[in-house]
Amino acid sequence: MKPSLVILAAGLSRRYGSLKQLAAVGPRGESLLDYTLYDAVRAGFGHAVFVVSDGGRNEVKRHVQRLTGDAMKCTFVVQRLTDLPGGFTAPADRVRPWGTGHALLAAQPVVDRPFVVLNADDFYGRGALEAMAAHLRSLGDTGANEFAMPTYRLDRTLASAGGVSRAICQVAPDGRLTGVQELLDVRRVAGTIQGRPALGGKPLTLSGDEQVSMNIWALTPAIFPLLRERLSDFIDTRSSDPEDEFYLSAAIDALIRAGSITVQAIPTQERAFGVTFAEDLGPCAHRVADLISLSEYPHDLATAFAGMAAHNAQESTCS
Numbered sequence: 001m002k003p004s005l006v007i008l009a010a011g012l013s014r015r016y017g018s019l020k021q022l023a024a025v026g027p028r029g030e031s032l033l034d035y036t037l038y039d040a041v042r043a044g045f046g047h048a049v050f051v052v053s054d055g056g057r058n059e060v061k062r063h064v065q066r067l068t069g070d071a072m073k074c075t076f077v078v079q080r081l082t083d084l085p086g087g088f089t090a091p092a093d094r095v096r097p098w099g100t101g102h103a104l105l106a107a108q109p110v111v112d113r114p115f116v117v118l119n120a121d122d123f124y125g126r127g128a129l130e131a132m133a134a135h136l137r138s139l140g141d142t143g144a145n146e147f148a149m150p151t152y153r154l155d156r157t158l159a160s161a162g163g164v165s166r167a168i169c170q171v172a173p174d175g176r177l178t179g180v181q182e183l184l185d186v187r188r189v190a191g192t193i194q195g196r197p198a199l200g201g202k203p204l205t206l207s208g209d210e211q212v213s214m215n216i217w218a219l220t221p222a223i224f225p226l227l228r229e230r231l232s233d234f235i236d237t238r239s240s241d242p243e244d245e246f247y248l249s250a251a252i253d254a255l256i257r258a259g260s261i262t263v264q265a266i267p268t269q270e271r272a273f274g275v276t277f278a279e280d281l282g283p284c285a286h287r288v289a290d291l292i293s294l295s296e297y298p299h300d301l302a303t304a305f306a307g308m309a310a311h312n313a314q315e316s317t318c319s
Helices: 034-045 057-068 100-106 126-138 223-238 248-257 279-295 301-318
Strands: 005-010 047-050 073-078 115-119 146-153 164-171 177-189 192-197 204-206 211-213 217-219 263-269
Touching: 005 034, 005 100, 034 057, 034 126, 034 223, 034 279, 034 301, 047 057, 047 100, 047 217, 057 073, 057 301, 100 223, 100 248, 115 126, 126 146, 126 217, 146 164, 177 248, 177 301, 223 248
Parallel strands: 005 047, 005 115, 047 073, 146 263
Antiparallel strands: 115 217, 146 211, 146 217, 164 177, 164 211, 177 192, 192 204
């Protein structure tokens, strides 16, 4: 059974100024999302689920279908502020989405197999997708709560301009993840790297060689009821702050500490990058151009996807 890919694409893009999930970084207007889809098809994923906003749904759907064609089954679900556990309602002044943990729950009705979840506006690298697919294929009948994540060196994930969110990983000698600390506004400052804890506390100075999560996780549907319980706790205690978010990384950290799940941390040498600010667009385009020059990716993704679709059709006919 081929794993699914859940792509979180419902952000408001307030810092970027437009729908950054579709920002053009490739030679023919391709977005980082498109390169992730190409890597996913090559790594053996069979179904992509896009979690989108009401306002962005049609634009994302048109973009994806125009590029990928029939190379991969695609489903689109909407993350809504009103989709909350029983008994809870969204505060009247709430505009900001509830966060990545809530976004993943929006995909639950259409995800029935092991899956990888990641952000639409980040580039993860083919090696990371392949490692996560391999982990999911290795799970036996008893591996429902045995998850995985690729870890990146912090200094290989920073934005060209402005601060970003990163989750610092604590990893045991056997490779198990023992906890994550979500940091906000992580950036280079006067020759150092600094960030502030999402849950409060003094700013931290970092070395750059810390292992971090880029919010890419290999999970199974067993995560959904656990995540919904954590969301209920969040809404009950912290929903009054209109800017607070239910982070997927924070929920997974709590579940690890409670002994409810295990997560294997798998280091990757990939360089992760993304579009957070408009100033990131040029550097991201240069990095994509470098990867194309190294033949990591084709110059024309649409033609490559068409070839994949034709191959899939031939395989289906032969079977």
